[in-house]
Structure formats: structure tokens, C-alpha cells
Amino acid sequence: xxxxxxxxxxxxxxxxxxxxxxxxxxxxxxxxxxxxxxxxxxxxxxxxxxxxxxxxxxxxxxxxxxxxxxxxxxxxxxxxxxxxxxxxxxxxxxxxxxxxxxxxxxxxxxxxxxxxxxxxxxxxxxxxxxxxxxxxxxxxxxxxxxxxxxxxxxxxxxxxxxxxxxxxxxxxxx
Numbered sequence: 001x002x003x004x005x006x007x008x009x010x011x012x013x014x015x016x017x018x019x020x021x022x023x024x025x026x027x028x029x030x031x032x033x034x035x036x037x038x039x040x041x042x043x044x045x046x047x048x049x050x051x052x053x054x055x056x057x058x059x060x061x062x063x064x065x066x067x068x069x070x071x072x073x074x075x076x077x078x079x080x081x082x083x084x085x086x087x088x089x090x091x092x093x094x095x096x097x098x099x100x101x102x103x104x105x106x107x108x109x110x111x112x113x114x115x116x117x118x119x120x121x122x123x124x125x126x127x128x129x130x131x132x133x134x135x136x137x138x139x140x141x142x143x144x145x146x147x148x149x150x151x152x153x154x155x156x157x158x159x160x161x162x163x164x165x166x167x168x169x170x171x172x173x174x
Contacts, residue, residue: 049099049164050079052092056107063127063149064102072153093118100125100163123163
């Protein structure tokens with residue numbers, strides 16, 4: 001029996017592969033071949049949120065005043081509104097549907113009653129400044145979703161996503 005030299009075998013293999021005409025694609029390769037990749041870190045429910053960021057005092061200095069965070073939220077949510085003080089919050093709550101309200105925890109006690117009486121029944125997402133583990137756990141137990149001020153942008157989006165899921169679940173019950 002005669003053996004083919006190594007280079008001839010390589011040529012035969014390349015010719016068979018080129019003439020076969022079919023392409024073997026793995027599971028996710030079909031999406032990439034069409035030009036549609038999947039973003040694994042995309043948060044879906046956050047895209048539908050009408051979000052209000054409440055500033056109790058001045059807008060400077062707090063974690064919610066971060067330009068990077070605000071840019072991320074503008075891109076991620078359906079509608080983003082900044083309000084300062086109880087009067088602007090009241091106007092925003094009465095003007096339309098508000099799904100989630102981001103508020104620094106110290107400011108929450110002053111607006112809790114307004115949020116409870118709001119027609120759209122928004123989910124409150126408190127932001128805690130330097131909390132202990134016990135304080136964070138207590139806030140998460142009371143409000144279901146709470147964040148540390150040091151959270152990154154993705155954690156904010158994930159928390160908004162969770163808040164929207166809670167809102168949808170509460171809407172389904174009523």
C-alpha cells in the first residue's frame with residue numbers, strides 16, 4: 001500500500017474542505033454571523049423604567065449627582081427626571097407614570113408619605129451612604145431593593161431592573 005506524502009495529504013484535505021460548501025456553526029455563532037451579537041450585561045426591565053432621581057438638598061456632592069451615573073441612566077431607562085425638593089417631586093408624581101424613585105436614604109423620611117400617596121405607586125430605591133451590614137440588610141428588608149452609594153453603574157441598573165420586577169409583580173397581584 002502506497003502512502004501519500006504529507007504535503008499531498010494536506011492539499012487533499014484543504015480541497016475537500018473548500019469543496020464541501022457547508023459551514024459548521026456553533027450555538028451562538030449564528031447570531032454573530034448575521035451581525036447581531038448578544039449583550040450579556042444588558043438589563044432588560046430597566047429599559048422600560050420611568051425613573052425619578054430625588055435630590056433633597058443641593059445636587060452637588062451626593063452619589064446620585066455623578067455625571068457618569070446620570071449618563072448611564074439616561075441611556076438605559078425610558079424616561080429620566082431629576083427633581084429637587086418636595087414640590088417638584090409632587091409635580092412629577094402627579095404628572096405621569098413614575099416607576100422607580102432613587103433617593104438618598106437620609107432624604108427618604110421627608111418624602112415617604114408623598115411616595116405612598118402617589119397614584120403610580122413607584123418603587124423606592126434608597127441609596128445608603130456608608131451603611132453597616134445591618135443597616136443595609138434592614139433597608140433591603142424594608143424596601144426590598146437598596147444600594148450602597150459606592151455601587152457601580154451596572155449595580156444601579158441591576159437594582160432598577162429588580163425594582164421593575166417587584167413593580168410588575170405588585171401590579172399583577174392588584
